[in-house]
Amino acid sequence: MQHTTVMTGASRGIGRIAAEHILHQSPDTHLVVVARDSADTQFGGNVSYVVADLNSLKSVRSAAAEIRDRLDRGDLPPLRHFVGNAGIQHTNDLTESPEGIESTFMVNVLANHVFVRTLEDRFAGSGRIVVTVSDTHFGDLKHNMGMVPSPAWDSPGVLARTRAFPKPETAAAGRTAYSTSKLAAIYLLHEYARRLPAGVDVISYNPGFVPGTGLARNAGPLDRFLMRRVLPLLAFTPFGTHRDDAGRYLAEVVLGSTQAPTGSYVDRDEATRSSAESYNPQREQELWDAAERLIALDLAE
Template identity: 55%
Template sequence: MHAIVMTGATRGIGRAAALEMLRADPDLHLVSLSRSSMSGDGVRQPNSIDQRITTIDTDLADIGRIRAAVDEISRRLDGGTLPPLMGFVGNAGLQFVDALHETVDGLESTFAVNVVANHLLLRGLLDHLSAPARIVITVSDTHFGDLRHNLGMVPAPRWSSPSVLSRPGAFDEPDTVRAGRRAYSTSKLAAIHLVHEWSRRLPDGIDILAYNPSFVPGTGLTRAAGRRDRLVSRWLLPALTLSPTVDRISTAGRKLADVVLGRTPAASGAYVDRTRVTASSDESYDPDRERALWDFLEDLVPPRAAAPQ
């Protein structure tokens, strides 16, 4: 048996991916990190699969609760109640109708969940990962910032210092939906930067990948949006699944599972667009930004052990 820790496994693409991984790999034990209030939407099934799922109460917008979850996973791994850890899937993501939502730690919520939480979980779990292991972070092609990739719905990312991006009000007219969506695309660009930097630092045998599901209607990502946007997402956008460039939730989940399980081959640091390795945006390749983001995150949340060099 072996374990994979996963965020965002309670709904949408993540839930579909989790169930596919458990079906395809009978030796897999899934550790799902989610808020207890969302347990009704979880991955649990009324059959033997249920015995291979452990749910740990976690709030990805709260640094203290993330660390508590890491401590709990570590205790179970060290105590042998969880099998060896062979992977991590950072699939959780948030998007808001403004750029003003603030966490208990004073961080802008989009950046906190989409970037900080992934880094903190990886730092905490790294010493427990057993090679060969695969880390997958779900990103978004909205980071390209062009019509082809965002359907005109999401503004292009706008990079600035991580110390600015991590705080509420980082974008023009921060109380608008446009600012909230720009915070989302920028956070996904930051997540790709983070994948690149981690890939340079991870030990041999532990790979990290960025997975882009492309556009998938009905995932619940817009659940914090206004009434008009929710109606468009619910009734109009699902019709786009007839297009070969758009996937259903079940299809996108299967493709994510393929990446996590290694059925989609890719070298560490790669950007996987649904089923194929390709280049992310030109802007996403910037070693100076990537190092600056790493340094900011390390200073924001001092590690308990020495950082990989």
């Protein structure tokens, strides 16, 4: 039976690889690619495009509403999957959306929340929501090799604004915003697992350290050189994951080949525990409430 998979972050890197695997392994899939420019991402097969800037609340709300309306009109087959693979990391904690939301939080947390809340009742029977997170949320040497600072949790209202972390003009602050946003994403996924209708599974997917993707595109010249030329060697060690493998693992999580109950954290190809800090019902509830307020912002203000 034909069905729809909506995916962000399919333009490059592991998302592109995962999308190609999904289309190949599931020929009944109609893939809706959400991208800034559809010209950047041309696939063969049954694919359509919705243009969105994930750093704009207005643009994300418009894209999600367009997909919902196309489902309601029957222009798209029934919805089965949402894949929130897009992510961003900045070299500061000063970059913000047009609505004044800190950019890392907007793209890595709120954009997914808008799509989930807009489409959650459009899933036809069973479905699966998969959001790409990061093992940087552990905040220890084993998981981040000292390259990314630990998450620094604060109230969601603070995290959603710039200057949430010390020395916000520095790369360290930008990377702290990144690891904290990935912890926030896991909190929301736990809350979705409690709130969404039975039959819609919610999974956090960690690809591990994947050098050679576009995540560092906002970094300085030295960091970009290291990511392109030096760190890819780590993909062939236990510390890293080759992007071909990471993309295939993501596709397997989406299609259900990797067994994982709702609320699970999948590390590459295996369901396991996320960090101890990531299980906190109070923070999860507070973040849900804050995300609900933020995505309902009156954009006319």
